[in-house]
Amino acid sequence: MRLISCFLLLVISASVFAQDNVTISGKIRDKETGEELIGATVFVEELKTGAVADFDGFYSITLQSGYYTLRFNFIGYEPVLKEVKLLQNEHLNIVLSQSSNQLAAVEVSAFRNDENVKSAEMGVIKLNAAEMKTIPVLFGESDVMKTLTLMPGVATTGDGNTGLYVRGGGPDQNLILMDGAPLYNASHLLGFFSVFNGEALDDVTLYKGGIPANYGGRISSVLDVKLRDGNKEKLTTSGGLGLISSRLTLEGPLVKDKSSFIISGRRTYADQFLRFSKNETINNSILYFYDMNFKMDYKISEKDKIFFSGYHGRDVFDYNEMLSFDWGNTAGTLRWNHIFNDKLLMNTSLIYSKYDYSFNIFIDESEVTLFSGIEDVNLKVDWDWFPNDNNKVKFGISTILHDFSMPSFRSNIEDMESMDVPNKNAIETGIYIQNEQKLTERLSVNYGLRYSIFNLRGPGEVYDYDDEVERVTDTTSYKSDHIYKSYGGLEPRLSLVYLLDEHSSVKMSYNRGLQYLHLLSNTSAGSPSDLWIPVSNVIRPQIGNQFSTGYFRNFLDNMFETSVEVYYKTMDNIVDYKNGANILFNPTIETELLFGRGWAYGTEFFIKKRVGAFTGWVGYTISRSMRQIEGINNDKAYPQRYDRTHDLNILLSYAINPKWTLSGTWIYATGNPVTFPVGQYEYEGRLVSFYTERNAHRLPAYHRMDLSATYNPKKQGKRFHSSWNFSIFNVYARENPFMITFRESEINPGRQEAVRTALFRIVPSVTWNFKF
Secondary structure (H helix, E strand, C coil): CHHHHHHHHHHHHHHHCCCCEEEEEEEEEECCCCCECCCCEEEECCCCEEEECCCCCEEEEEEECEEEEEEEECCCECCEEEEEEECCCEECCEEECECCCCCCCCCCCHHHHCHHHHCCCCCEEEECHHHHCCCCCHHHCCCHHHHHCCCCCEECCCCCCCCCEECCCCHHHEEEEECCEECCCCEEHHHCEECCCHHHEEEEEEECCCCCCCCCCCCCEEEEEEECCCCCCCCEEEEEEECCEEEEEEEEEEECCCEEEEEEEEEECHHHHHCCCCCHHHHCCEEEEEEEEEEEEEEEECCEEEEEEEEEEEEEEEECCCEEEEEEEEEEEEEEEEEEECCEEEEEEEEEEEEEEEEEEEECCEEEEEEEEEEEEEEEEEEEEEEECCEEEEEEEEEEEEEEEEEEEEECCCCCCCECCCCEEEEEEEEEEEEEEECCCCEEEEEEEEEEEEEEECCEEEEEECCCCCCEEEEEEECCCCEEEEEEEEEEEEEEEEEEECCEEEEEEEEEEEECEEEECCCCCCCCCCEEEECCCCCCCEEEEEEEEEEEEEECCCCEEEEEEEEEEEEEEEEEECCCCCCCCCCCHHHHEEEEEEEEEEEEEEEEECCCCEEEEEEEEEEEEEEEECCCHHHCCEECCCCCCEEEEEEEEEECCCCEEEEEEEEEECCCEECCCCEEEEECCEEEEECCCCCCEECCCEEEEEEEEEECCCCCCCCCEEEEEEEEECCCCCCCEEEEEEEECCCCCCCEEEEEEECCCCEEEEEEEEEC
16 A cells, blocks of 8 residues: 555655646547547647547547647548647647558658657557558458567467467467457467458557556467447448458448448358368368357447447368367457546446357267366456646556366266366456656656456365375355355556667666466467466466566658567466376366466567558567476476577668559568477387477478559449458468378388478468458
């Protein structure tokens, strides 16, 4: 409590000396659609300072009384200049028009261009939908997850992977949010598509380090994705028809100037091509995914607005009516935005999220079903307070009810009993306060403090184990809502920037996080059936500490953006399997686990050209990610399965003219660590592989090139617009290994040989996009 009191004292004392100041605030919207513009900027020409609109398009600047010229900007929009006379608090709403010059549309204001240098944020990646559409991706889809993997410090383990690996952390250590709702599996078709439909996105922010205090529950990164509002002025339809998938979006006003909606859906139809196969087993199989986003907003008054957004998606696989597997997410957010005055606003959110999977085996009339999942209900309140132009305070509280459905199965086979492993329940609460403060003209700091607590609650049975956690010694039953175990702690956050001059700065950050959930996986690529489990009386919270520092510099009037960032991360209470572990249908899963620590370190280099017809970036990361777990690898440290020493990404885009835009990417990465057999021995007439060190070998290096061309016809109707996208995935047909298996050599019987399996060689794609 003393820490919070001191925190508030710093801010309030700064406000006392600014009693003669006045505040101008309002919202920045798109002129054509009425949509609030997240990240739009307000620049005070006389003072060379400004502010950035939040995710509701709201801005607030506190200045001394006087005459000022304000410049309002947003990427791809024409700037607006306003001369204002500020003698008292003013409310000023602004509408911006999209730029008519397509080649110059990437140019933005000076304030926005040097934000990477002057902002206290570091380890942050921000993207908008327009930037993502020019990047060639698999099957012609604009995909935020694919785009992020082209940035330094962000990686996957290759084709067919379902997760992001950020600065040496695991896929379970990323908090992925869609309009505030957590998504526990963010991929379709084993990672070839993500759950994020580019047609519905408005703003994407990835925090690799320096994570603000309003985020909690994960220790490596936060991916915060905002869905866009619907068009408030007119009804529009847009979509795309491709070789593998299609999408459709419908949006428009419900009540003129008060309410709007947007609904967007996708479906792949690869399974329809299976019907042409001459193989009866294949043409009777099914493989597809579908998903749907929607959002609705209603303006109650100038100070009150309600938002309701949702997502539902499902992957479906059926092999000849013998085997089926489906998985997916359902999420929804109801948010009330209230503006108390020009300095204080509040957002109250009720959030629902569910992820589950089901695996079915059919034998004649018999059926066996395996299922598991996790379900959350979250109530949170966040306040934004703008006491003066040098401070921006955010504070809030959230409570999450977790319901973990442990792996269970049902069967109608007479000699096979169904097994229901009891659910686990928990309550996770977090409270935080943070401030973004400008201390001097050169020094700015963002500091915050979060306190979280995780309570395990009944009903359920809790097991006590012996010292080796191998045998149950006692069992205790708890009634509903009885709290039987609690964990908690403080999570300080700090980041600062010091300006060396107008074009360069140095930054530092530190963040500590507690994570009360673990993801159990025994595959190198991840699987939809990976198991989420909470802490217990044996399994402790993961604790992450990350230190980072960096140098940032822009050149040629912010045409080129460059940075070098160095980080070091520690991770305690990491969980892994014992050899031969059995986690399915096991209520005493703690007996199958081992515990240890991890650490990761690296250096990230980044250069980006952001203005003009020719744009792009180069990102390079050199890093290591290590683990040390008692009982594995003779207790010695070993590289994690997603450790990549070298990771290089090159993206180039060239707008030839208003009709044609060309783009391409090239990716190179060190092969992932794997454990290969080093020999064999004969046992009871069979050859058995012999293994030594964990992850002592590596797959071949991963590299590929993708190319894309977008064609915008010049002559189009006033209401109808269309474009064509042509892309080639893996242009030079590199056979990157999805997995390596071993078999007996036909040439040299008795000897094993490695067999590489690749998922794709060249994959061409054509997509027709339209809007009317």
